[in-house]
Amino acid sequence: MSDNKKIVTRIAPSPTGDPHVGTVYVGLFNYALAKQNGGTFILRVEDTDRERFNETSEGRILDMMDWLGLNPDESPAAGGANPPYRQSERLDVYTEYAAKLFETGHLYASFMTDEELDALRTEQRQRKAPFLGYDGRERDIPLEEAKARIAAGEPHVLRLRTPEDGETTFRDELRGDVTIANSETRDGVMIKKDGYPTYHFANVVDDHLMGVTHVMRAEEWVTSTPIHVILYNAFGWEIPKFIHLPLLRNPDSNKSKISKRKVDTSVENYRKMGILPEALLNYLGTMGWSMPTGEEFFNLEEMIEAFDYSRISLGGPVFDMKKLRHFNATYMREKLDLETLADRAAPFLIEAGLSWDDEDYYLDVIEVMTERVETLQDFPDKAAYFFTDEFEYEEQALKKIKGGQKYLQDLEREFAQLDSFDYDTVNDMVRGYIQNQSVKMGEVMQPLRAAVTGTGATPDLIDVVSLLDRDRVVSRIGRALTMMTEALPDDNPELHAKAEKEAKEKAEKERLAQEEAKKEAGRKAAEQRAKEKGDNGEDK
């Protein structure tokens, strides 16, 4: 970072499945590093594995980046100075560069079949060889002979000739010098039998051609970095800076690399559950990195401004859904203004089949719900009663309604007579009524809440009632009341079960009371006896 050269970073996702949260993580850091210095951020699609290739994946990855606001300067969609950005379209490039190294002997042809390779492995296993795998036995086939066999159409791969002894050292900007014995890096395949390059080869060629200055990628690549270094040297190219990011971890006991089985790794799923892109980005930004100020909440711009990869910590951070939700809730409550939040929430409500006519009403609902939601999906989940009469009554709510029928009857009448239904009017009426009845607030409020919303968890009830407006409130109270009188236990299984439970509880209570009475009687008897005893002498 100290040199003045323009920084170029990249992410290189493989289009093999659902857009992965790990891609966003690495993407975010690469984006921040590039953007800080007016550099270039590239998205290159590494689709060299035709087995795992997934047709929809690339588009979805691009959508994800767009949703997050992590827009690449160069990509298959955006184009750029060094196209194409899809490796499957760069085969001629790899072929050309592979040919160069083939000529110089850095690459050599290997003609062994899969079966032969398997046989080799089995044989090594039996003999308890120090390592399993290709042993470089075709290194010394003369170049001309190899060419002839290739020309004859013999299937082959191109392998990298790695030094037999010595070691390769590279500098990781976070870890310092990392040295790995060359005996550890085998003669890996660079060009596959199908003519496609492997990751290592395509990656090095593309990074060089695209001018990548900082290779910031996941830690899992550390041990194969010597291969890349050997390649850069073989080409005589400048070696970029390597920055290996810690791996996101599962929240299990041993903290293995983040995986689909243990946590949701699909960014699309986070989007679906109503996580805001800002919150996801911010949360990911705190994984392994921190603001110098210690501030936990920061937006993309602020992260770019303050980003410094030397502040990255190396312990693998556990992906904690609870904390993500906390970030999300904070963003909904404090970072987004009401209109923006309302816009974001709307699709979730509509998706749930809910609708509204009055935009002011809608904004009021969102406002009043804001401090009790964590995700956008919480709006339809927790506030449906604002948009439809077709909501479920929770069992607890039914109980409350039953217990408060008298009050509900009164309130139904009182509400119906109200001319104005604004907050103060409703508030005055309800409070006045409660005072008249000389009961605790909850005695009246809870049945009312239950009747009007079907649930025990809502915003301030007066807010809810006045927002819902008179007709809806009155009719909902009426409906709740009717439900109580009409739904006899026999034709309502839920109520029936409830009635049974209540009967049991009542019986139990009675039993306890009886027991208590017995005890009491016993105590009294004992007291009496003691008294008598006292009377009979001792006392005096």
Next chain:
RNA sequence: GGCCCGUUCGACUAGCGGUUAGGUCUCCACUCUUUCACAGUGGCAACACGAGUUCGAAUCUCGUACGGGUCACCA
């Protein structure tokens, strides 16, 4: 198993030779209160272990333990 990397509260982290080891999430308690929340206050809770260097070590060195990664014609 070989090699590579890592290790501060349950989780995310601050710390970069001298701190009562700080903050955030979670959890608990209290306050507020018509429910649920929000908010506020308080609390539980950590330097993996052992040597060494040093007047002094969470910070430096070595070893051990533990964890992760990697050993493919996948990336």
